């Protein structure tokens with residue numbers, strides 16, 4: 001994790017995004033704050049082009065346009081062909097049929113890191129036929145719009161099943177985050193409830209996972225991004241008096257984190273035989 005933080009700051013890697021129109025600028029600003037570089041694209045040939053550049057690509061399904069029916073599968077295919085890592089945030093899975101079709105379509109070229117809230121991860125495991133939704137405590141309701149109706153613990157089996165299927169990492173966000181590579185399960189605490197009062201904390205976490213995936217393996221990249229978010233959230237909450245100033249303080253905190261702080265973030269690691 002220390003190497004990932006340092007290498008991103010030293011090399012300013014480009015992690016291009018196909019991402020929603022609500023939080024695009026916050027995603028780009030968070031990627032810049034940790035030392036990465038951002039570029040947002042929409043079209044199929046743009047997705048294929050950025051996949052071929054190397055680095056890592058971020059795909060977020062938050063606001064879809066018809067062209068994404070071509071862009072998303074083409075970009076996933078191009079990432080697989082170029083061995084470029086990519087991160088999927090299945091925002092709002094369950095709203096409309098295109099999101100469902102796209103998640104089903106990328107099953108054949110799956111993401112290196114799957115990042116979402118608990119209900120989204122449970123829904124993806126279900127769509128991929130991984131049986132991860134039959135978890136005690138899962139609401140079975142799916143996400144409420146873009147927000148979770150499930151606890152992070154309820155998504156553990158789904159997350160492990162998805163990670164084993166993709167061979168990469170899965171990051172489930174919530175009050176305590178869970179990151180798994182299908183063998184190890186890490187729980188990371190910190191953050192702030194104010195992160196749920198601004199839009200884009202989850203989306204930008206996905207973008208930052210992609211930045212670290214430019215320089216580190218998927219599990220380390222997801223852990224590093226999650227640890228950085230928890231610390232920055234904690235710190236920002238100390239200095240602000242509501243969501244508006246929190247968003248500004250959060251970007252500042254992300255920018256000012258030291259390597260040592262990120263690597264000393266509270267992290268509990270267990271092995272899993274579950275799922």
Ligand SMILES: Nc1ncnc2c1ncn2[C@@H]1O[C@H](COP(=O)(O)OP(=O)(O)O)[C@@H](O)[C@H]1O
Nearest residue numbers: 117173174175177190191192193195201202229
């Ligand atoms: N109650 C909470 N307390 C502390 N941090 C939280 C809380 N809820 C979410 N977070 C943090 O906010 C970020 C986004 O998580 P989340 O809100 O689950 O994503 P999404 O916006 O995609 O639903 C993560 O870094 C997560 O750790």
Ligand SMILES: Cc1ncsc1CCOP(=O)(O)O
Nearest residue numbers: 020022062146200201202203
């Ligand atoms: C509100 C909203 N609607 C479509 S995408 C989006 C942003 C969701 O951001 P996040 O998942 O980070 O809260």
Ligand SMILES: [Mg+2]
Nearest residue numbers: 091146202203
């Ligand atoms: Mg989200």
